[in-house]
Amino acid sequence: MTNTKLFLKGLLSATALTALSAGTAFAGGTTAGTTVTNTFTLDYNVGTTPQTQVTGDTPTTFVVDRLIDVNVAPNAGTSVAPSAQDQPLSFTLTNEGNDDQGYVLTAANVAAGDDFDASNLVISYVVDTNGDGINNDGAPVVYNGTSTPDIAPDQIVFVTIEGDIPAATQGQTSDITLLAETAVTGGSGTLVTEDTDGNDNAAVENVFADAAGDVTGDVAEDGSHSATNTYTVSTADITAEKLVSIFAEVPNATNDCAIIPGTPAPQTNDQDDQYAIPGACVEYTITATNTGAAAANSIDIADTLPDNLTFVAASATGFLDGASAPAGSFTTLPTANQDCFATPCVVEYTGGELQDGSGTPTTGVVTIRAILASSKP
Ligand SMILES: [Ca+2]
Ligand SMILES: [Ca+2]
Ligand SMILES: [Ca+2]
Ligand SMILES: [Ca+2]
Numbered sequence: 371m372t373n374t375k376l377f378l379k380g381l382l383s384a385t386a387l388t389a390l391s392a393g394t395a396f397a398g399g400t401t402a403g404t405t406v407t408n409t410f411t412l413d414y415n416v417g418t419t420p421q422t423q424v425t426g427d428t429p430t431t432f433v434v435d436r437l438i439d440v441n442v443a444p445n446a447g448t449s450v451a452p453s454a455q456d457q458p459l460s461f462t463l464t465n466e467g468n469d470d471q472g473y474v475l476t477a478a479n480v481a482a483g484d485d486f487d488a489s490n491l492v493i494s495y496v497v498d499t500n501g502d503g504i505n506n507d508g509a510p511v512v513y514n515g516t517s518t519p520d521i522a523p524d525q526i527v528f529v530t531i532e533g534d535i536p537a538a539t540q541g542q543t544s545d546i547t548l549l550a551e552t553a554v555t556g557g558s559g560t561l562v563t564e565d566t567d568g569n570d571n572a573a574v575e576n577v578f579a580d581a582a583g584d585v586t587g588d589v590a591e592d593g594s595h596s597a598t599n600t601y602t603v604s605t606a607d608i609t610a611e612k613l614v615s616i617f618a619e620v621p622n623a624t625n626d627c628a629i630i631p632g633t634p635a636p637q638t639n640d641q642d643d644q645y646a647i648p649g650a651c652v653e654y655t656i657t658a659t660n661t662g663a664a665a666a667n668s669i670d671i672a673d674t675l676p677d678n679l680t681f682v683a684a685s686a687t688g689f690l691d692g693a694s695a696p697a698g699s700f701t702t703l704p705t706a707n708q709d710c711f712a713t714p715c716v717v718e719y720t721g722g723e724l725q726d727g728s729g730t731p732t733t734g735v736v737t738i739r740a741i742l743a744s745s746k747p
Contacts, residue, residue, distance in 0.1 A: 399434075399437065399468050400434045400468060401434065401523065402437070402467075402468050402469035403434060403436075403574045404433065404434040405431060405432075405433050405434075406431070406432055406433070406434065407429045407430070408431075409426055410426055411425050431571070431572075432571035432572070433572060433574050435565075435569070435574055435577050436467065436468065436469045436574050436575065436576045436577065437467045437468045437469075437577055437579055438467050438471070438552050438562055438576050438577065438578045438579065438593050439465075439467045439578075439579040439580050440464070440465060440467070440552050440580050440594065440595045441463070441464045442461055442463050442549075442583065442595045442597040443461065443464075444548075444598060444600075445462060445599070446460075447459070447601065448460075448600075448601050449601075449603075450601045450602070450603055451535070451603070451604065451664060452536070452537050452539065452603055452605050453535060453537050454535045455535075456492075456533075456534065457488070457535055457601060458532050459531045459532075460528065460529070460531075461528075461548045461597060462526055462529070463495075463548075463550050464527075465522065465524065465525055465526075466523075466579075466580075467523060467552075468523050469523065470522050470523070471520070471521065471552050471553065471554070471555060471562070472520045472552075472553040472554055472555045472556065472557065472558075472559075473518055473521075473527070473552060473553060474518060474553050475529065475548065476548070476585075477533075477547070477548055477549075478546070478547050478549070479544070479545070480545035480546065480547060483545065484545045485542035486536055486542055486544050487536075488534060488535055488536075488546060488601060489533060489534045490534045491532070491533045491546065492512065492513075492533075493512075493531055494511060494513060494529075494530050495519045495527050495528060496508065496510050496527070496528045497526075497527050497528075498525060498526045498527065498528065501525065503526065515559065516558070516559050517557060518553055518555070518556075518557050520556065520557070529550075531546055531548060533546065535603065538603040539603060540603060540607065541602065541603060542602075543600050543601060543602050543603070544601040545599075545600050546598065546599055546600070546601070547585050547596050547598050548596060548597060548599070549583070549594060549595075549596040550594060550596065552580075552593040552594065561593065562576050563576060563593075564576050564593065578592060578593050579591060580592065580595045581595060584596050584598045604662075604663045604664040605663065605664050606662040606666035606724065606727075607660060607727070608659070608662070609658070609659050610656060610657065610658040610659070610671075611656075612654060612657075612673075613655050614653070615634075615637075615652075615653050615655075616635075616637075616651070617635065617650075617653040618634065618644060619635060619650045620635075620650070621649075621651040625651070627651035627682045627739050627741060628682050628683045628706070628739065629683075630684075630685040631737070634653075646742060647742070648743065648744040649741060650741070651682065651739055651740070652739070652740050653737065653738070654737070654738040654739075654740075655735055655737050656671055656673065656735065656736045656738075657733060657734070658671065658689075658724060658733065658734050658735075659724070659727065659732070659733045660724035660727035661728065661731045662727060662728060663727075665692070665725045665726055666723065667721075667723040668721060668723075669698065669719075669722035669723065669724065670718065670722070671718070671719045671722065672702075672716065672717070673717045673718075673736075673738065674714055674716050674717075675714075675715035675716075675717065676710065677710050677711040677714070678710070678711065678743045679715065679740035679741065679742060679743060680707055680710060680740055680741040680743060681704035681705070681707070681710060681738075681740050682739040682741060683706065683738075684700060684736065684737065684738045684739070685737050686698065686719050686734065686735065686736045686737070687734065687735050688724075688733050688734035689723055689734035690725065691725075692723075692725060697723035698721035699720065699721060700718065700720075701719070701720040701721075702716050702717065702718035703717060709743075711743070715740070717736070717738055719736050722734055
């Protein structure tokens with residue numbers, strides 16, 4: 371055979387295999403209930419003389435039994451914030467048998483080996499109806515105990531468990547199991563049972579082939595399978611401090627109280643130091659720091675200035691969104707030179723964010739300048 375012929379033969383074999391696979395290859399094999407019939411012929415010679423062919427009286431027949439095999443696998447775990455509601459954990463359920471089946475689903479907390487339990491566990495699912503292995507097949511169905519996902523051999527179901535997270539701390543985990551028990555289709559929730567009295571060639575009998583799973587009691591070949599997925603708490607850890615200093619005892623063009631950050635007056639020794647005398651420019655800084663792994667957002671800093679001050683200016687730095695653009699704004703601000711005795715001086719910065727500070731702490735600062743009143747309030 372020439373090399374060209376060998377190549378063509380290879381191509382043809384591959385094509386033939388592909389065509390066969392597309393039509394009939396299930397993980398569980400030939401579909402349950404298929405009737406398999408066979409006959410034979412026997413030819414023989416006596417001496418050199420061919421004799422009449424012998425054939426069987428009737429073809430042999432059997433029906434293919436029902437392989438019950440299900441697999442539950444967790445997808446990536448979920449990072450959650452303390453006290454967050456309706457947090458999803460996702461699993462993939464596959465019918466590895468050779469007939470359509472429904473599945474009774476159970477979500478449960480693992481009692482030991484983790485740090486907390488999630489509450490209000492709710493199961494929903496999406497059947498991969500278009501068979502592309504992607505959860506793009508419409509709205510989830512909330513599982514209510516009888517709304518079983520009914521799927522064909524080799525088909526998969528995307529199952530999501532949603533739970534509420536308690537006030538846990540950074541790095542704490544919660545393990546949740548999903549158990550799928552094989553049932554008949556149609557939503558009755560009736561579990562299938564295994565045939566125990568040996569094979570009848572004329573009957574479609576249930577044969578269990580599932581593995582043992584994570585849930586206690588989920589042993590091999592019991593018609594069920596289970597797996598575990600994990601919530602991990604990722605939280606912000608915010609601290610804040612407020613400091614006050616005298617920016618300039620006698621503010622002037624060089625040490626302009628209204629320019630932030632500007633140039634503070636010298637604070638080198640007692641002689642040059644800046645004292646809190648009437649007319650001095652006072653600077654408050656409120657510094658917020660995140661040392662946690664999660665971003666903190668909706669940060670709201672409010673400060674009502676003492677009534678013996680006159681507001682001058684305020685600014686904020688360091689509160690950045692995920693793309694390092696400024697996050698937040700002053701939603702309440704006194705007018706420049708507002709007398710805080712006559713009108714309360716409320717400074718409020720709203721909507722600030724501090725990103726993941728677990729490596730390097732992230733910091734935001736609100737700076738407020740005011741003049742110490744020259745007259746008694
Ligand atoms: Ca637990
Ligand atoms: Ca899909
Ligand atoms: Ca049988
Ligand atoms: Ca099992």
